[in-house]
Structures are given as C-alpha cells and as structure tokens.
Amino acid sequence: MSLIVVQNLSKTYETEGVKTPVLHEVTFEIKKGEFISIMGPSGSGKSTLMQILGMLDRPTEGTYLLEGKNITQYSDDEMAKIRNKKIGFVFQSFNLLPRTSVYENTELPLLYDEDHLEMNNEKKITKALAAVDMSHRTNYLSNQLSGGEKQRVAIARALVNNPEVIFADEPTGNLDSKSGLAVMRILQQLNDVGHTVILVTHETYTARHAKRILNMLDGRIVSDELVKDRLIADGEGELLK
C-alpha cells in the first residue's frame, strides 16, 4: 500500500480577492521507504506541495490520502496530532528555539505527544542525538552551535518521535558544502533504516541524493523518474577531503 496518494490536488491562494493558483491537479503516489526529491525553480509550487503533504496547509481541491486516510477534512488539532506522530520537519533555516539547550530542542515534539507523555523521553532524545552525531553537544544552547550542527539538531528533533515521513525543505540551503553533505548523509542513513524521506530542493546536485525525482514547473509535475546515477553522500564526502 502506498504511504501517500495524491489525486488531482490543486491549491489556489486568495489574498484580498486576488486568486493565485499555485498547484494544478497534481497526481502521484509515494511508497513507504522511498527517498524522493521534489525539484523545481522558485515559484514552481514545490514548497506549497510539501506544506500540503506535511499537513501544514490544506489543498483547495483534490484528495490526499496518508496511509489510506483522507486527511483533507481533518480539523487543525487533528492535523497537529498527525504531524506530531507521523511527520518530522527539517527546514532551511533550522528553526531551533533560541537560548534553549540541544536536549530541550530535541525534546520539543515529545512535549506535545499526549499519548506517551514522559515515556522513555530521555532514551528517545539520546538515540535521536546519537543518530545525527550530536551526543557531545547535548547541553549546549542552540545559539552556541554552528549552522551544520544546528541542522543536525533539527534533524534529531524531526526524528525523535520516530515518524513515518521526514520532510526536508532545502535542508542544505543555508549550509556550506561540507555541512550540507553531512546533512545529506544523515538523511540517506535514515532512509536506509526505513524512514520515508521527502526532500524539496532547487539544486539538481542535492536532488540526486534521492532515489526518485519529481520535477515541477508552474504548479504541475513535468517529470517523475527514478535516479539512475544516485549520489551517495558518504563517497562524495571522502572525495571532498
């Protein structure tokens, strides 16, 4: 069964009576365990698509099935609950809480998981920080970290609730190439252990770390193909040294 099924999905923004269509009847499926890049220039609608898939926004028309459930009719709070349990986000600008420790930043999603309050939180946090190789910075404050370290903490935060899907919106956009590679390596490792990863990027190079690429232009999917010569972040990392 497909993890994500999107059919005829459209999105039109309306500001002060002016309608701006952003997505036009998009249809595709994503299976569990995929690593997919959504690619396209700015204005192509890739970020809007990611926001709808990540349940941060609702489509104007069409259906979106997550694990077989049509979630377009869900209330805000129901959507928040699903984001908490099934979805992890990594943003271009990290979005860590300022003046807050690495540990507490990672803990954030657990605070809102009301079904498992206080259950093995410390273990989950330690595990997530180990997965991004940040165990040695547990008690640092977020503003004491470098950009690459910040993004790794953000990934740990996305991981901590063991979500089905990890959405990464231009995760390397604010990083130098070395830190960017480290981030891509972590995303590939997460995919290797079974997480579905959806990456949004405008760089072909970054996109080629995925297994499949959706190309978007003007709110439509123009191509959907598997990556033939996939880049493995580990190898490239070696080359760069």
Place this chain on the structure above:
Amino acid sequence: MKLSSPIKISYNNLLAAKFRSFLTILGIIIGIASVIIVMAIGASAQQLILSQVSGIGSNLVSVLPGGSDEKGPPASALGIVVTTLKETDLEAILQKRNVPNAASGSAYVSGVGLMKYRSNSAESSFQGVSASFPNVESVILKSGRFFTNEEESGLARVAVLGPGRAVQLFGNEDPMGKVFSIKDTNFTVIGVFEERGSSGFTNTDDLAYIPLETAQKILLGISHINSMRIKIDSPANMERATADVKYVLRTQHKIKNVTDEDFSVRNTAQAISTITNITNVLKYFLTGIAGISLLVGGIGIMNIMLISVNQRIREIGLRKAVGARARHIIAQFLIEAVFLTLIGGLAGIVFGIALSFLASVVINALGYKWEFIISLTSIGVATSVAILIGVIFGLYPARKASRISPMEALRYE
C-alpha cells in the same frame, strides 16, 4: 505537555529582556502595592477610630434629647436646643426597679466660656457632669480626686481638668489647689486626669469638668441636660437595658407611642457597628481606586504579550509544526502572562507591606496609636488578583497566538 516547560520558557524570556520585563511588571507591582497599602492603612485607621469610640467606655447607653429614627441623628446633634431631658430622668433610670442592669450613670451639660488663670486666658469648653462620671467613662486620675455627690448638690465650685487644659492654664505649675475662673466664677482645681486622647470630634483632654448643677445653675442658667450616659453591667444585657431605658423615659415624659418619643437612645455597640460600616465602605472605595492602577498594569501586560507573540511567530509556527495544538499555545502564553503578573504581585506585596510598615512607624512617631495591620486576606486577595489579571489580559494575546497558521508563521521573516 509538561508544565515546567512553559514556566522555564517564560523565565528565559523574562531574563532575555530584563529591563522591558521590569517595566512591564512595574505596573503590577505598583497596583498590587497600592491595594495592600490601602487595605492595611484602612484597617489601621478603622482600628484607631474604633478604639477612640470604645475609649469613652464600653457598655454605654447614651440618651440625647429629641426624637429620631435609628439611622438618623437626633435633633440635638444638629445643634437644635431641646430642653426636655432632665436630671430627674437619670435618677429614675438609675433606680434598680426601673433598669435593673444600670450600674451607673452620668448627666452632661456643656458650655464654652473664658477661662483665666493669672495672665493665661482662653475661650474654652467645660463640661458639667455627675459625681459618678468616673464610674461611667474610662478615665484615670493622674492626681487629686473627683468631686463628690455632696459637692455636686452643694453647687461646689471645684474642677477636675483634662491634662491638656491643665497645661494650657497652668503651664509647668502644679494646678492642684489653684484657683482659676470660668466666666468670672472662681473654681478650685481638685484633680487632673490622665491623657485619654480625642474621641469623635472633641478632645476630652482639653475639657474642664465641673459639677453638673454648678454648671447648670451658675454658669449656664438652665435646668435641662444635654445628654446622659448609662453604664450597663454586661454586654449581654445591652439590648434589654436599652429597652428599659426607653420605657422609663416614656413613662417619665408621659409618652404613649414609640413614634412620639422626644429622646434618642443609642448604645456603644450600635455606634461601633455604624462606624465599622462607614469605615468599611471607605476602605473598599479606596481599594477600588487602587484597583484602577491594577487595570492599567494589566493593559501593560496585554501590550507586552502581544509584542511577545509577534516576536515569536516563528517559534509558534514551529511548535505547531511539531504537533502543538491550539490549547498548548494558549496555555504557554497564559502561563507566561500569569508568571509575569505573579512575580509583579509578589514584589508588590513585599513592597506594599514595607511601605505600610513605614507609614505605621511615621504615624506612631506623630503620636497616634496606630497599629500595623496586614491581614492574610489582603495578601490572598492581592495574589489572586495578580493571577486573575494575568489570565484576563493574557487571554487575548494567547488566543491570537493559537490562531496563527503554522505555515504562515514559518514563512514569517
């Protein structure tokens, strides 16, 4: 969601903008402090007034000439001369078979006249009272004695002075046995009272006390009395004795209907409850005014919370993205607002208590018997009000924060 988390966040935000937080909280500090101060000073002032009323003496029934309803003052209190009350009325009341609970009683007349001793002279007040006066009011003699029944009926020209009057007439001299004049009639000083302080509108320490009949016949030329006070044996009998006194006076004055009474009877218990009512109203009124400053402080809190919501839009977006529901966001900002007002409230309580204490020290130094009273109620009320203000003025910003769309919040620059 764990409660400790938002408190910690509030604390961090508070520290991050120390001066701004302090200014915000200052409104609450001032508001709560003024409520505490007004309540404390109100309670102390009430205590002072009540102690002055009961200072005249406890278990007293007062009779004034002229009828009145219970709530209004009798005509005589408004300066209208009513001549219906006589000393014989008091004698009738003091007979055991008439008012069995009457322990003692005194009649009063008062007047103003020129008092002279050598070169000292001043227009001042005197009071003609019965020989049993010291048994009725709480007075203590500093020196000498009070006049006797014989001196009273014999129109003796003797006087007992309040300590203030004694100093004004005789300065540093010992007044005992000295002769001074009231309205050109000579009086011999036979006693001086201890200080009692002022009661109501007259300072009893400045009076000269002379025998009732001497005052009536020699100085004033009247046969009626201005008032009388009857001491009742125990507080439990006040009601009954008051009724008895009224009955005796109606009989004396040949009055059949209660509505036709030409006298007014009050007891100190009534007076104390009336004064308590009046001072309570004043106290709550002043507290209400102090409360206005709390309102202003609350608006300051709302303002700063709205700024805080705007500054932390991305944080709100992130929290929502990772699963925070609307109520989590509301709780977080409400707790922050309450955290601010509670800190302000506690500081205000400390500040208010300190200032009230300072006020009591100053007022005591000025010679008043001013008690320092801080009630637990006022502290409890102040704390609850501080929390309530946080909730009320934090609710709007918190709801506003909870309605921010996570997507727009994350895009916000």
